[in-house]
Amino acid sequence: MIQLDRLTRRFGSFLAVDRVSFGVGKGEIVGLLGPNGAGKTTTMRMLTTYLTPTSGRARLAGFDVLDDPLEVRRSVGYLPENVPLYGEMRVREFLRFRARLKDVPRLKLRRSIGEVVARCRLEEVENRIIGQLSRGFRQRVGLAEAMVHDPPILILDEPTAGLDPLQILEVRDLIRELGDRHTILLSTHILPEVEAVCGRVIIIARGRIALDERQEDLRRDTAIVVEARGPAEAIRAALQTVPGVERVTLAGQDGDHAGFQVHTRGERDLREAVGLKLSANGWPLRRLDLRRSSLEERFVQAVTQDTLADAHREAG
Ligand SMILES: Nc1ncnc2c1ncn2[C@@H]1O[C@H](COP(=O)(O)OP(=O)(O)OP(=O)(O)O)[C@@H](O)[C@H]1O
Ligand SMILES: [Mg+2]
Numbered sequence: 001m002i003q004l005d006r007l008t009r010r011f012g013s014f015l016a017v018d019r020v021s022f023g024v025g026k027g028e029i030v031g032l033l034g035p036n037g038a039g040k041t042t043t044m045r046m047l048t049t050y051l052t053p054t055s056g057r058a059r060l061a062g063f064d065v066l067d068d069p070l071e072v073r074r075s076v077g078y079l080p081e082n083v084p085l086y087g088e089m090r091v092r093e094f095l096r097f098r099a100r101l102k103d104v105p106r107l108k109l110r111r112s113i114g115e116v117v118a119r120c121r122l123e124e125v126e127n128r129i130i131g132q133l134s135r136g137f138r139q140r141v142g143l144a145e146a147m148v149h150d151p152p153i154l155i156l157d158e159p160t161a162g163l164d165p166l167q168i169l170e171v172r173d174l175i176r177e178l179g180d181r182h183t184i185l186l187s188t189h190i191l192p193e194v195e196a197v198c199g200r201v202i203i204i205a206r207g208r209i210a211l212d213e214r215q216e217d218l219r220r221d222t223a224i225v226v227e228a229r230g231p232a233e234a235i236r237a238a239l240q241t242v243p244g245v246e247r248v249t250l251a252g253q254d255g256d257h258a259g260f261q262v263h264t265r266g267e268r269d270l271r272e273a274v275g276l277k278l279s280a281n282g283w284p285l286r287r288l289d290l291r292r293s294s295l296e297e298r299f300v301q302a303v304t305q306d307t308l309a310d311a312h313r314e315a316g
Contacts, residue, residue, distance in 0.1 A: 031198035077146035087131030210302035230283035232258035
């Protein structure tokens, strides 16, 4: 449904989005994460035709953002970062106005508006002036506006930003429901939100993709916390050779004791193999714990790794 191919955007000499490629299949709910300034909004604005790519391509529902911008807009509902609502209009009146602009046929207007009012739970405010609504309700009006033409794709830029915890839960439930009928790309800074609603996570850092993984695969990643006595670098190198180990990082050192994080892939519990490797070398073991790695850890990892890679490249 959504296909990006080396999508790139420069502002002057600054690369805001750097050759980003990924695809989103029909019915997927994908969370786009990344630190402030990573390029999430810029990417979404290109996907919704509000910003022209410097290079690369993007297709939505089969339409190219450059060749068929009108068809793209017809296929996509967009909730921008700063919802530009018409403050002096009443909710229903506004939705009608927007629906007309989006070419919803006159005969279908009443039903389309009734539907989004119900789905976004706007019944109690439908005749109120938008400018006088609380932020949470205005956000829901923005969502209703995004989907009033019943597009197959929804692109939501921080849909729960600024909402209270209860409203966050409500909007989250709503998004999950919407997933039945729409393909959704959403950005957020709230990691539990991603865990709750997204089947897949894409992390972008400094304009580049740093991680693209399905939630169930993320959950399978484990880390083993190891503390042992012996030469840190030799221990690290030895652990790295245990089959199934992806990466070993030195977590800390205290005299001749060292702590490591052993990152593994797959279902297997490698604690025994790690323990055996240490005892075979005569390094006394102090601690051996299994931990599921959290999305938060992966986020920090992905973002800092990217920064390290950059520093490396700039240095070399
Ligand atoms: N119109 C513009 N002109 C110049 N620079 C811009 C413009 N729009 C965005 N940028 C820059 O591009 C980078 C990416 O911005 P973007 O808004 O996409 O980040 P973001 O990931 O959405 O961040 P946030 O989490 O804060 O919303 C930032 O450094 C930003 O300053
Ligand atoms: Mg943004």
